[in-house]
Amino acid sequence: MTHIDPGTSTWLRARNDRAALQLLLAHGPLTRAQLGELSGMSKPTAGQMLTRLERAHLVHRVGEVSSTRGPTATSYGVRGDRITGIAVSMHADTIQAMLVDALDTTFPIVEIPVEGLERSPERDIRAAIEAASRAAQLDEHTVAVVAVGVQAAVWPDRDSISLTNTLPGWPAEGSRRRIEDALDVEAILENDVNLATMAERASGVAKEASSFALLWLGDGIGVGVDLDGVIHRGASGRAGEIGYLAVHEGNGEAERTDTTDLLGGPAVVALLHGESSALDGDGVSAIATDSAAIDVLAGRVALALDPVLAVLDPAMVVLGGPTCLAAGESLSAFVATRLSEAAHPELDVRLSSIEVSPVLVGARQLLVEQIRTRLEARIPVG
Known part of the structure; x- marks a missing residue:
């Protein structure tokens, strides 16, 4: 400079x-x-x-x-065509992506099937850049930065990711550098629930909350933590990875070993249909009219939230992800009654208001700031 x-x-x-x-x-x-x-x-x-x-x-x-x-x-x-970025949400079998510019223009979201294909960080992100740029009708060479939401714990200082079951072909170390070296862009890797938490702070129900925890229920589960507008990631990026918390005997769920067994996609499908399978829209939509299932789910959610609330004492809990959105406002009401009012007297339990691609919404928010900073850096100084 x-x-x-x-x-x-x-x-x-x-x-x-x-x-x-x-x-x-x-x-x-x-x-x-x-x-x-x-x-x-x-x-x-x-x-x-x-x-x-x-x-x-x-x-x-x-x-x-x-x-x-x-x-x-x-x-x-x-x-808006001088510098752009690509927001990416990685899933096991698909990649969602959209182009982002300095004007925060709304561009189409593209979905790229990758099941059965050879995978790598650079291959996946190249496909996302090409597809999103084409959908936005802008030159992919304007792309300077990508923000990638991954279903994994991210440790930026070491360029490492862990708990990467949904990222075939992505190495535990060096994924960010491989993307940057191969594609000549800056790459920001972030946990997907953290990005959804950023979206909730920027444009969701938690805009005015002093602090909040977002409980995300989908195929897997996780918690995003916002303390006074700052995402808490922990020392190694694993803050909020509650899917591995053990479920103890004596709570009515003795056959479950961890919170993923309680609240992961297969567990919710089994609750609704009697047998476990992967979570999809059809499988989870039935919960909207099944008050008994919502009641059981609320009890499990309260069980998972207890340690989070005991440690963080947030002002608000936001329920997000496909399962919570399918259950609707009834779930937040049921959960509020299950949590101890004596232990959490001022806690506000809310359903997420961001229904479409919250991970991309968070990545977009991050990228707009990055792109604007890059534009300012191009102002002549001579």
């Missing part, structure tokens, strides 16, 4: 241009007069800022705004 002495005209220009870019990102397209008013700069200075940003290919002219007191004015907007 080029060093600029504070207080010089070069420093001031770069500072003003950065402020202009941030205002355009926050407010959308602006005219010279509008930018001047928002920034506190004169119209000529605002015009110079826009000219420099346009020359750097960071903004472009997007339309004309009519005026009752003079000629029409040109409006300028940030270019």
